[in-house]
Amino acid sequence: MQFPESWLRAFADPDMESQALADCLTMAGLEVEEAESAAPPFSGVVVARIAGVEPHPNADKLRVCRVDDGSGELLQIVCGAPNAAEGLKVPLARLGARLPGGFAIGKAKMRGIESFGMLCSSRELGLSQEHDGLLVLDDALPEGQDIREALDLDDTVFTLKLTPNRADCLSILGVAREVSALTGAALTLPEYTPVPVTLDERLPVEVKDKDLCGRFAGRVIRGVNARAQTPAWMKARLERAGQRSLSVLVDISNYVMLELGRPSHVFDLDKIQGSLEVRWARKGEQITLLNGQTLALEPDVGVIVAGDVPESLAGIMGGEATSVTLDTTNIYLETAYWHPEAIMGKARRYRFGSEASHRFERGVDFSSIPEHIERITRLIVDICGGSVGPVDDLCVALPPRNPVGMRLSRCQRVLGVDVTHDEAASIFTRLQLPFxxxxETFVVTPPAYRFDLSIEEDLIEEVARVHGFENIPDVPPVAEARMNVPLEVQRSPHELRQAIASREYQEVINFSFVEEAWEKEWVGNADPIQLLNPIASHLSVMRSSLIPGLVANIVHNAKHRQSRVRVFELGRVFARDAEVKDADLHVAGIRQPQYLAGAAWGPAFQEQWGVPVRQVDFFDVKKDVEVLMGAKTDALVCKADQHPLLHPGRGARLVFEGRPIGWLGELHPRWVQESGLAHAPVVFELDAQAVSQARLAQAGDLSRQPVVVRDLAVWAGVDVEYQSLLDTLHKTIAAEASLAIVREIRLFDVWRDTSAGQQATEKSLALRFWLQDAEATLDDQRVEQCIHRLLDALVRTHGVRQRA
Incomplete structure (x- = not known):
């Protein structure tokens, strides 16, 4: 909520500076998010009167003004504003003045005519973005008065960040109550003197649904001047509270809403056909709102109807059909109490919000409606004129104000402060809470504007706020606190999420309950864990794999025209295991490991001009898994294996340090077809425990010697796996010290001869070796000996032959 400090001090004016007041509100739970001046810094600008205007002899769009700034001499000012006219009072930046942004005013010559200052618009003073002409000031302001003083530009604008429970502070009066209670400053209330009734006219109103509206009040006012100007003081307060001035009737309604927290609505009386009826909407009804939006209404939305036609969305926004215009002369002023439960979430359902719904769904004072409608009426009559009819006040179903008890001993124990009986009584009195x-129990009856007081802890919070959180002593805990220092190699679930999210995967959270067909057919789990009381008939078993849920996420996104999807989930799965015994975190016979699974579908890269479109494949996702493993990538091995979820020839079991930890591969074609996907997703699933242990980086010496690169191509049988060749090479290097100069090995080419039209029995594998000695430069003889030794190991173990 945003408001000027001067408006607040009109209700409660404590003897403290602006910053101290902001700190006081913040410490009481009404956080002052911002406290800024109403205008940016500038100086040397005064009120001036244009005494005369003449055309510029050398420019059609410029005029030469004679300006009275109160100094006794008329100043010559060249001005290009279209509204510069004799008799206007406008801001004048004298010679030497400094405008926002540090712009200094000096004597200037414009098309041969000297100018001794500058007449200013609102934008030039940083007051608004309007720059169509000069800022026109009130005729009553004296010439020569500093503009900051004349317009109260040194006022401070507070922005409160309110918690949802403090609906009573969504008004100047509500905040002023808090200031009065916290500082002891006197609380000044607005005048609620009834306006004399001069009309004997009423508009019939019937409240049909008591669970929608608890109180409804309104009155007829005829002969208003809707073209009247909103007073400058009201417009200034509205603008500094973040409200744009629209028209006088709308401005008055908004002003009272901000001042008293009382939303109201003004109908054009001549547009209302028949009487008003307050009820729930009927299926198929429609309404066009003031914002131009046409809504199809549901039966759980409240409306005000006239002649069976919805004219207003109850507690949210008025309708276009009965809205006031500048030609309106007769109005019906309405204000009501709408039950919060009837308003909650309705505006969000239609994807908009309003100041009224923001207040009504949190709770608005229902006891002060007659006084507040008199306040609105007084402003309308004083500004717009008119004849006033009597107030119709229908009390239908007001909410009860249930007393709330607070034990003093309980308050002392919770706060850790020996709050005395007299201090608690004083706090409740200052907060205007009857008790x-x-x-030793204080029994408080919450006022009609306090919807946040319902349990004992609410009252304890009130005592703490007014007593002062800063006055609660810092008492160290008595118990010894021992910090559990995590192992440096341990990776938390958050780190795992961050690692996989850095590869463009987005996290999802799926139900642990899945379809039985998923478990039996997709995962191959013949005996899934059945639920005794499933939340839905198709979610009847516990999952033993995360992958089917991720595939369902991909299908959902594909149906919504998403062409590239990468999702992951970190969650528990459930499988039968007779070895698991009952414990605090375990259920007998059920194993509940935590798995990390991911699925990628669509193009391997975001669409761009530099890379051709290519569908994600096995090796793309394998790289993601390797990045997830971090420094332990060299210990991760893919073993060709079969899984019901995976493609028979494009799936692998992931083995880490000799232990199976998960699966990786393309989704089985059967499930791809069943899911209606154009391409097969590539999925993986890992035991989260296996990837939670990191490997500490080992520092090593950097060699200054150059690296030698050698290639070796061999013919091998088609059934020989590259991994077996790599294992042989690593074992050979580890066994012979002379081969320690081999730093890295990579496979960079695979080729089969299919030119003869028959199936090849051999394949060519091209390996690249990086060799480096830490102490000496490698010569060709030593490199060739090393490569020859590695080739011999491959020949002996796998029967390969070198390719010519």
Whole structure:
């Protein structure tokens, strides 16, 4: 909520500076998010009167003005503003003045005519973005008065960040109550003197649904001047509270809403056909709102109807059909109490919000409606004129104000402060909370504007706020606190999420309950864990794999025209295991490991001009898994294996340090077809525990010697796996010290001869070796000996032959 400090001080004016007041509100739970001046810094600008205007002899769009700035001499100012006219009072930046942004005013010559200052628009003073002409000031302001003083530009604008429970502070009056209670400053209330009734006219109103509207009040006002100007003081307060001035009737309604927290609505009386009826909407009804949006209404939305036609969305926004215009002369002023439960979430459902719904869904004072409608009426009559009819006040179903008890001993124990009986009584009195005392228990009856007081802890919070959180002593805990220092190699679930999210995967959270067909057919789990009371008939078993849920996420996104999807989930799966015993975190016979699974579908890269479109494949996702493993990538091995979820020839079991930890591969074609996907997703699933242990980086010496690169191509049988060749090479290097100069090995080419039209029995594998000695430069003889030794190991173990 945003408001000027001067408006607040009109209700409660404590003897403290602006910053101290902001700190006081913040410490009481009304966080002052911002406290800024109403205008940016500038100096040397005064009120001036244009005494005469003449055309510029050398420019059609410029005029030469004679300006009275109160100094006794008329100043010559060249001005290009279209509204510069004799008799206007406008801001004048004198010679030497400094405008926002540090712009200094000096004597200038414009098309041969000297100018001794500058007449200013609102934008030039940083007051608004309007720059169509000069800022026109009130005729009553004296010439020569500093503009900051004349327009109260040194006022401070507070922005409060309110919690949802403090609906009573969504008004100047509500904040002023808090200031009065916190500082002891006197609270000044607006005048609620009834306006004399001069009309004997009423508009019939019937409240049909008591669970929608608890109180409804309104009155007829005829002969208003809707073209009247909004007073400058009201417009200034509205603008500094973040409200744009629209028209006088709308401005008055908004002003009272900000001042008292009372939303109201003004109908054009001549557009209302028949009487008003307050009820729930009927299926198929429609309404066009003031924002131009046409809504199809549901039966759980409240409306005000006239002649069975919805004219207003109850507690949210008025309708276009009965809205006031500048030609309106007769109005019906309405204000009501709408039950919060009837308003909650309705505006968000239609993807908009309003100041009224923001207040009504949190709770608005229902006891002060007659006084507040008199306040609105007084402003309308004083500004727009008119004849006033009597107030119709229908009390239908007001909410009860249930007393709330607070035990003083409980308050002292919770706060850790020895709050005395007299101090608690003083706090409730200052907060204007009526109470009685029964023994050591304070029984408080919440006022009609406090919807946040319902349990004992609410009252304890009130005592703490007014007593002052800063006055609660810092008492160290008595118990010894021992910090559990995590191992440096341990990776938390958050780190795992961050690692996989850095590869463009987005996290999802799926139900642990899945379809039985998924478990039996997709995962191959013949005996899934059945639920005794499933939340839905198709979610009847516990999952033993995360992959089917991720595939369902991809299908959902594909149906919504998403062409590239990468999702992951970190969650528990459930499988039968007779070895698991009952414990605090375990259920007998059920194993509940935590898995990390991911699925990628669509193009391997975002669409761009530099890379051709290519569908994600096995090796793309394998790289993601390797990045997830970090420094332990060299210990990760892919073993060709079969899984019901995976493509028979494009799936692999992931083995880490000799232990299976998961699966990787393309989704089985059967499930791809069943899911209606154009391409097969590539999925992986890992035991989260296996990837939670990181490997500490080992520092090593950097060699200054050059690296030698050698290639070796061999013929091998088609059934020989590259991994077996790599394992042989690593074992050979580890066994012979002379081969320690081999730093890295990579496979960079695979080729089969299919030119003869028959199936090849051999394949060519091209390996690249990086060799480097830490102490000496490698010569050709040593490199060739090393490569020859590695080739011999491959020949002996796998029967390969070198390719010519």
């Amino acid at each position: 009685t005392v029964e023994g």
